Amino acid sequence: MPTNVPSGDGSLRFDLMIDGALRGVVRQAIGHVITHGLPGTHHFYLTFRTGQDGVEIPNALRAAHPDEMTIVLQNQFWDLRADEEAFEVTLSFNRIHHRLRVPFAALTSFADPSVQFGLQFQAETARPEDGADLPADGESDPAAAAGEQPAETPDAPAADDAAPA
Amino acid sequence: MPTNVPSGDGSLRFDLMIDGALRGVVRQAIGHVITHGLPGTHHFYLTFRTGQDGVEIPNALRAAHPDEMTIVLQNQFWDLRADEEAFEVTLSFNRIHHRLRVPFAALTSFADPSVQFGLQFQAETARPEDGADLPADGESDPAAAAGEQPAETPDAPAADDAAPA
Numbered sequence: 001m002p003t004n005v006p007s008g009d010g011s012l013r014f015d016l017m018i019d020g021a022l023r024g025v026v027r028q029a030i031g032h033v034i035t036h037g038l039p040g041t042h043h044f045y046l047t048f049r050t051g052q053d054g055v056e057i058p059n060a061l062r063a064a065h066p067d068e069m070t071i072v073l074q075n076q077f078w079d080l081r082a083d084e085e086a087f088e089v090t091l092s093f094n095r096i097h098h099r100l101r102v103p104f105a106a107l108t109s110f111a112d113p114s115v116q117f118g119l120q121f122q123a124e125t126a127r128p129e130d131g132a133d134l135p136a137d138g139e140s141d142p143a144a145a146a147g148e149q150p151a152e153t154p155d156a157p158a159a160d161d162a163a164p165a
Numbered sequence: 166m167p168t169n170v171p172s173g174d175g176s177l178r179f180d181l182m183i184d185g186a187l188r189g190v191v192r193q194a195i196g197h198v199i200t201h202g203l204p205g206t207h208h209f210y211l212t213f214r215t216g217q218d219g220v221e222i223p224n225a226l227r228a229a230h231p232d233e234m235t236i237v238l239q240n241q242f243w244d245l246r247a248d249e250e251a252f253e254v255t256l257s258f259n260r261i262h263h264r265l266r267v268p269f270a271a272l273t274s275f276a277d278p279s280v281q282f283g284l285q286f287q288a289e290t291a292r293p294e295d296g297a298d299l300p301a302d303g304e305s306d307p308a309a310a311a312g313e314q315p316a317e318t319p320d321a322p323a324a325d326d327a328a329p330a
Contacts, residue, residue, distance in 0.1 A: 010201040014282045017193050021186035028182050036175040117179045 015122075022119050023104045029112075030082045033073065043074035045111040048102045054086060056101035061093065068108060071100070180287075187284050188269040194277075195247045198238065208239035210276040213267045219251060221266035226258065233273060236265070 029044065038044075047070040048055065050062050061069065071091060073080070078090040078097070086103040111118040194209065203209075212235040213220065215227050226234065236256060238245070243255040243262070251268040276283040 010204050012194060012197055012204055012207050012277070012280075014190070014194070014277065014280065017190045018187070021190050021193075022183070024189070025179070025182045025186050028186075029177060029179070032177055039175050039177055042177050112177070112179070115177075115179065 019122050023107060023121065025119065026107060026110045027082060027084075027087075027104055029110075030080065030087050034080050034082060038073070041114040042112055043072060043114060045109070045113065046071050046073065046102070046107060047109040048106040049108060052103065052106035054101070054103040055106050056099075058093075058098045061098070061100075071102075184287050188272060188286065190284065191272060191275045192247060192249075192252075192269055194275075195245065195252050199245050199247060203238070206279040207277055208237060208279060210274070210278065211236050211238070211267070211272060212274040213271040214273060217268065217271035219266070219268040220271050221264075223258075223263045226263070236267075 026046075033044070047068055050057060050065050050067065050069050057069070071089070073089065076092055079099075080089045081087065085105075086101050088099065088101045090097050090099050092098075107121055109118065109120050191211075198209070212233055215222060215230050215232065215234050222234070236254075238254065241257055244264075245254045246252065250270075251266050253264065253266045255262050255264050257263075272286055274283065274285050
């Protein structure tokens with residue numbers, strides 16, 4: 001089940017359900033790569049908030065990318081792993097290998113330019129513990145959900161395998 | 166994990182991943198109703214292929230709806246249950262209660278008109294056992310994925326709680 005959907009209150013938040021389901025697609029795609037490798041020309045752009053809880057990256061990278069950072073899984077990545085909450089991968093930055101751990105909840109976008117596939121995620125994946133910021137009757141926001149639709153033209157960031165720093 | 170995505174071959178089928186993820190949103194919404202009931206004015210339109218494997222409905226309903234059928238979960242439904250593959254519910258048709266079992270894979274659309282939320286699913290959820298009908302390099306079809314996007318104006322079918330037959 002998606003991990004980003006509140007289950008403790010009585011509201012029906014389709015926007016959060018969609019968000020969690022589409023983050024699950026990223027989890028599944030990464031799981032596919034772990035099992036099968038990257039088929040053909042497929043490659044992944046993953047953009048995440050560097051300051052979000054659970055993100056584990058070198059301090060130098062966080063300093064250089066205080067808001068968001070994009071990594072590419074194409075040719076130069078090692079030891080990709082994933083669990084329900086996050087993926088981990090080793091990348092080379094300035095020829096030094098670093099281990100990164102990125103929760104799926106920290107992702108803001110995912111793209112596979114080889115097949116013009118992309119997903120955009122909510123800037124904040126709220127997990128309202130007390131429901132304080134929910135609409136009165138828990139209605140979903142179609143506009144917010146629309147922001148997470150598969151994009152035919154992913155906004156692929158300018159980054160490469162080796163030197164995002 | 167979504168149940169409609171092939172895992173045995175090496176292709177990356179984002180279209181099927183999205184399809185499975187969004188069917189999972191329906192599973193989650195039904196699970197929510199099982200736990201919390203239908204909050205406020207929420208109500209669900211569920212359209213499914215009556216002839217698909219695993220669909221269990223009375224013969225009279227199948228005869229009257231040889232292709233698709235829409236049911237509504239609003240006021241008149243009983244004993245809603247769900248597992249990973251399907252949901253079951255008791256509905257009244259011409260004042261006679263019938264038990265229905267509908268696999269999530271048989272759904273063609275889902276809508277909650279109270280919040281202008283809707284999902285459309287692929288007409289066929291292919292589970293290619295031999296990969297014979299896959300594109301050569303397993304590319305996804307952005308157009309197909311786009312057809313499963315959340316719709317802001319669901320095409321709510323003309324049906325009511327009590328008498329779809």
